Amino acid sequence: MKLVIQDLCKTYANGVKALDHLSLEVSNGMFGLLGANGAGKSSLMRTLATLQEADSGSVFLGEIDILKYPTELRKVLGYLPQEFGVYPKITAKQLLDHLAILKGISHKKERAELVRYLLHKVNLYDKRNKAVKGFSGGMKQRIGIAQALIGNPKLIIVDEPTAGLDPGERNRFHNLLADAAEDVIIILSTHIVEDVRELCQHMAIMNKGKLICQGKPQSVIDELEDKVWQKLIERNELETYTNMYKVISNKMVGGKPLIHVLSDQIPGEGFLQVSPTLEDVFFAKTNII
Numbered sequence: 520m521k522l523v524i525q526d527l528c529k530t531y532a533n534g535v536k537a538l539d540h541l542s543l544e545v546s547n548g549m550f551g552l553l554g555a556n557g558a559g560k561s562s563l564m565r566t567l568a569t570l571q572e573a574d575s576g577s578v579f580l581g582e583i584d585i586l587k588y589p590t591e592l593r594k595v596l597g598y599l600p601q602e603f604g605v606y607p608k609i610t611a612k613q614l615l616d617h618l619a620i621l622k623g624i625s626h627k628k629e630r631a632e633l634v635r636y637l638l639h640k641v642n643l644y645d646k647r648n649k650a651v652k653g654f655s656g657g658m659k660q661r662i663g664i665a666q667a668l669i670g671n672p673k674l675i676i677v678d679e680p681t682a683g684l685d686p687g688e689r690n691r692f693h694n695l696l697a698d699a700a701e702d703v704i705i706i707l708s709t710h711i712v713e714d715v716r717e718l719c720q721h722m723a724i725m726n727k728g729k730l731i732c733q734g735k736p737q738s739v740i741d742e743l744e745d746k747v748w749q750k751l752i753e754r755n756e757l758e759t760y761t762n763m764y765k766v767i768s769n770k771m772v773g774g775k776p777l778i779h780v781l782s783d784q785i786p787g788e789g790f791l792q793v794s795p796t797l798e799d800v801f802f803a804k805t806n807i808i
């Protein structure tokens with residue numbers, strides 16, 4: 520199954536061009552979409568989830584023309600939005616049961632079995648009778664994934680799923696996603712570079728409504744091989760360095776800026792060549808420091 524996006528455009532009423540002639544092909548497995556705040560990721564995710572309309576362009580999931588026939592897409596879509604709202608007081612089991620009814624699973628016994636299966640899968644069976652409202656961020660996200668898996672989706676969209684999760688919860692969430700990714704397309708939209716590095720077979724970087732880079736994470740990293748240099752400088756030197764070199768990032772280390780500079784040769788005294796990371800790629804492509 521392939522998701523084929525062609526020439527997708529969306530301009531909001533305020534004139535912001537959130538999707539600017541965007542084209543992309545995604546195959547089965549986990550696909551990471553990286554972008555800074557405001558890059559247009561959620562606009563793309565919402566369009567793919569048929570929650571908002573595009574101005575022009577086309578999107579096909581296999582044979583389904585999803586912009587023309589959104590209901591067909593919804594039958595095979597699992598969606599975990601940025602904010603997964605839950606009903607007050609409802610338990611994990613009731614919530615999944617309710618959502619399964621909404622997804623058209625009307626047979627009571629079948630639904631009960633599915634809910635039990637999902638609760639085990641996301642490791643929340645022991646908490647099945649607890650109110651979801653009192654769940655931690657990670658537990659809520661796991662319930663979010665459980666509901667996204669109802670009805671054997673072919674396309675699963677997860678929008679910024681690990682923001683605010685502690686490392687343990689994030690790992691559990693990653694394992695769940697990786698587990699679900701067989702035979703399905705999962706699109707993971709995030710600004711957390713490490714999530715993409717660790718999880719995704721393919722990726723793209725979005726900026727101002729356009730795709731500015733795509734490929735396998737390791738291939739895009741390899742493009743910067745031998746080109747990234749680092750130096751620990753004084754805080755008052757930062758402006759000079761930024762003017763002199765192509766500084767792609769600066770990070771405080773022990774109170775001093777550690778800068779990464781892009782250059783084909785050693786940029787100057789005191790620079791050390793380092794292996795490029797996906798974060799370097801992200802900063803080099805988006806030019807946001």
Ligand SMILES: Nc1ncnc2c1ncn2[C@@H]1O[C@H](COP(=O)(O)OP(=O)(O)OP(=O)(O)O)[C@@H](O)[C@H]1O
Pocket residue numbers: 531532533535536537554555556557558559560561562563710
């Ligand atoms: N409903 C809307 N009306 C007007 N402008 C909008 C609307 N939704 C988003 N935008 C603008 O469109 C641009 C893209 O926003 P979008 O939410 O798609 O980006 P994003 O990459 O998901 O960002 P974030 O990581 O902050 O969620 C931003 O400039 C945003 O302010």
